[in-house]
Amino acid sequence: MAAYRAGVLIGNWSEDASLEEDRLRDFMRKRERGELLIQKINKLQDTIFKKIQLSVSRDGLVHFGDTVMLLNPGNNSSVENNPGTCSSLTLAVTVDETFVYSTKSLPAPCGVSAVQSVDPVGQNTFCILSVDGAAVGEPIRFGQKFGLGTTGGFSDQMLYLASDHKSFIRFAKKSYLQQVFLRDELSYLTCWQATFLDPQLRLEYEGFPVPANSKIIITHCHTNRSLAVPRNFWTRTYFGQEYEVNCHTYLDSHKAEEDKNYWVIVTRNPSNEDGTMIDRPNPQPRQD
Template identity: 50%
Template sequence: MAKKNYRNYVRLGNWNEDIFLEEEMMKDFLEKRDQGQLLIQRNRRLITNLLKLTEISFTEDGFVHYGDKVLVLNPDWEDPHGGQVVFGRLVLSVTPEEMKAHISNDIEVPCEVTAMHGVAPMGRNTFIILSLDGNALGESVRYGQNFGLGTTAGFEDKMFYLGSDHKTTTRASKMSSLQDVYLTDEFSYLTCWQAVYFDPQLRLEYEGYPVPANTKILIKHCHTNQALAANRKYSLRTYFGKECEVACHTYLDAHRSEKPLNHWILCTGDPSNHSSIILDRPKYPSIKLISE
């Protein structure tokens, strides 16, 4: 029987190449870590930007202006019979695709838009009201006047615009198959919107009047004439949990009036507390003088 000339700890095969390969992999890992290019580092930057707390504008004259930072809020629904709130508030928000959010530190367009619960101003739900020519900064937005809704999503050097287009067989909302709403990095006629007065019977009379802040309005897409809607019947699984679908579709009741799905509020901040909105400002009861 032949005698063994080696033991178990003797190196066999391409052991030298394996050592060099491990050293190169460790060197590459350390370089990416120092540059902040590791997958977990990039993902954390994206989430940090989206969830970064922001300050929204507050208005002194009660109207919405070009350049204001606002929350686009679908208000509470109340039961007309019981008088109780049956659906809470929803806020328009940026929602990157779940798979891409895991492997990126940036938002890839077109990006999804959903309606989230909770109204704390943050990067993913703060929108800027934009004028088409860029020369109307500070002026009041008026009913029937075109404007854009842009967001930085927490990034300082980027701007994304809320847009929509006619639905096709390949482009529609995921759950309801209605006209899709998305974010894009190109400002065009597909990203133009108009504010429409809430009451259809007074709509013509209010044409051209300034749009009040923190008041129910309709937001219609200029190209398709469909109203922005928070479709509460459909929930989407997103990177941040379940959120409601947003689409462009005008829902009418028996009186030919838009349903609460199409009601929106351009919500401004509370000047006494920059981390909250004016709708959450406590309402103090009025003091009544008691006559002797």
């Protein structure tokens, strides 16, 4: 009797062939819709991970139209009180499963968070927008209203940083304080202003240009509460550990804002196209 060979059709060969045809059709259908894993990875590289070039501040000030990062520098005490936290966090768009597993644009409203990456990419860069008719290129001033819009990573749309009073259905998920989010239209909810860091000098600095790469307070105009990263509320996502951002003024015993409310508007290092001013080494004192 002849021995069986690999070419002999035995068992459920018809079902196997049918399943193989179904897998091929499913593959072709997903490729047409852009749902393949490699296509999703390329989509992320072209959006949230797309490298963005920040604006250069020639005069050391922040201007309307500038592309910047918003960095919460923290300090040693925040790291000691919350082991495992990063000393520097940047404001970023929260990207959830809906965006990762679909070919659609970011939903509106959309969440924001603070991430440990300090490299300017589509997820954590914003554009300074005028809301009162100021021209592009003019420096923003302490007490002047401005908006913050998403940038090049999501070129097909722009979302605006916003906040609103806390309610029974609208609040930050972890801290239950005032929520910060992104919406798709400018309004009184998307207006912010820069406040001088030292409370005793705020009246004197009202109307002065806002310096870039220096600590300031960013206050929501409608609710008069300040943008903050408390750092003790965080979640794990596809892209690492992300910290909650809320709108709440944290005051110390001297009625001054704590480091949770400190922000630095970061610009590009003019001597390095891919670097930022926070990467620039401090000049060493001259030794005679």
